[in-house]
Amino acid sequence: MSILVVGSVALDSVETPFGKRERALGGSATFFSFSASFFDRVNLVGVVGEDFPPEYVELLRSRGIDTRGLATLPGETFHWVGSYRYDMGQAVTHSTCLNVFERFQPEIPAEYRESGHLFLANIDPELQMDVLRRIERPRLVACDTMNFWIEGKRDALIELLGSVDVIILNDAEARQLTGQPNLVRAAKAIMEWGPEEVVIKKGEHGALLFGADSIFVAPAYPLEHIIDPTGAGDTFAGGFVGHLARAGKRDWKTMCRAAIYGSVMASFCVEDFSLDRMKTLTEEEISFRYREFIRLSRID
């Protein structure tokens, strides 16, 4: 089995109170892939421009990520420029140049078509639907979205949800999508559109997993040093879907563990810029922090 991810591959110029990076490797599909690669094989579909540094492709390949679906188009790579203040809660976007990403038409290599798990990262919901139509129905389909699509393509997004098993989104998006400030009600409203499970990410406050009649609270790891939160949400999704793919099942207990693995992976991501922490991550470190997470909220 393997995991197919369709999303953005970008260059991020980020400034936080702890430093600055120019044109570092970023993008939703990138962070997701890197994180998921610790759990299962990953097939990446995305697009970059001619300026995309070959060493970034090498970095992805070094984790065994299949990049045959990463197209190169004439022009420049998607470039995001943003910064964070001391509270690290919310990115301030200075500029978003979509560049070649504006013309993104996901092409799924034949070799990818039997991927058992699909993650539709944050792209136009019409493209997400299009991907779904062009491949054999995977065992599990998960998706993300963002405020831009909730505002501009709400109908397409809600249609998509009818074909999705799990949606992973943040608290502000859940509230915006449903008009429900209460997250329990927001999750219920979303489940009525299709998904059997809803994961609401709350940044430094962890994540909530909602099923038909169960709720699980995954804490966030209380970190002393948060260097750059960019990519934490997609890294969470990579750990979550990654664990489900590795486990090969999706009963409630496996889902809860997947939410913890999502939090574990996100907790590493924010410890340095771009993929700098993830690059040196080991499976032992993941297992160790997983056990620490369990301890964090365990009452014997």
Added chain:
Amino acid sequence: MSILVVGSVALDSVETPFGKRERALGGSATFFSFSASFFDRVNLVGVVGEDFPPEYVELLRSRGIDTRGLATLPGETFHWVGSYRYDMGQAVTHSTCLNVFERFQPEIPAEYRESGHLFLANIDPELQMDVLRRIERPRLVACDTMNFWIEGKRDALIELLGSVDVIILNDAEARQLTGQPNLVRAAKAIMEWGPEEVVIKKGEHGALLFGADSIFVAPAYPLEHIIDPTGAGDTFAGGFVGHLARAGKRDWKTMCRAAIYGSVMASFCVEDFSLDRMKTLTEEEISFRYREFIRLSRID
């Protein structure tokens, strides 16, 4: 053993998207006492005006709360007028009339002086210190504070912390007090001033308990119906200190359980206005929700 609480007793006029109450029973010492009364005997010290409805005193007594320390002064009772928007995150204060509370000089009845546990609710840190000086050192001293004192009486507050075992405050207060946006660092900074444990309340995101080298994450109960969040923080403190008093010990495991009981009590408080939900609460309901809380974040 019993619990002594010194703080405000107030009349609250509150409006939320779900309704409105005029001059309902409120105040930090009130919410704390009511909550703690489910765990141990409570001795209340506070002040009200001549307009304070006798049935409110009766309500406190009906839970076995000792009100001999509740003084009545000529004039009107502390009156807070506030409202909440749909997100319920932050109260909007329309007016705060301290009235008799402005002249509050806590008098500790002789019968109260051997209370084993003391909670110094949110009042002037000089008065909090004064109370501590006038009684025999209890087995456990916990306190709360607020932005007003952090701004206006920071030195007195930091002096107080040198004599306090546990401080229970919210995330914004912890950040303001220490100048540290990161809560792990904020808690460490506070512990350097004296407290052995720091509890940081995060409203709908639960609470963090910090010890010398341990952290515990207490989730908040994901509630579908939040009617009025007023008093949730003091109700949390009542459950927390209440459980410690009942258990008669304060090892780490007991502290963690106390944090869960704090969250349990707060989750009931917000289900209705003022003490309306707490009035009908039973010990069975508390035990049941405690077990549900444990399940919420348990991975078997």
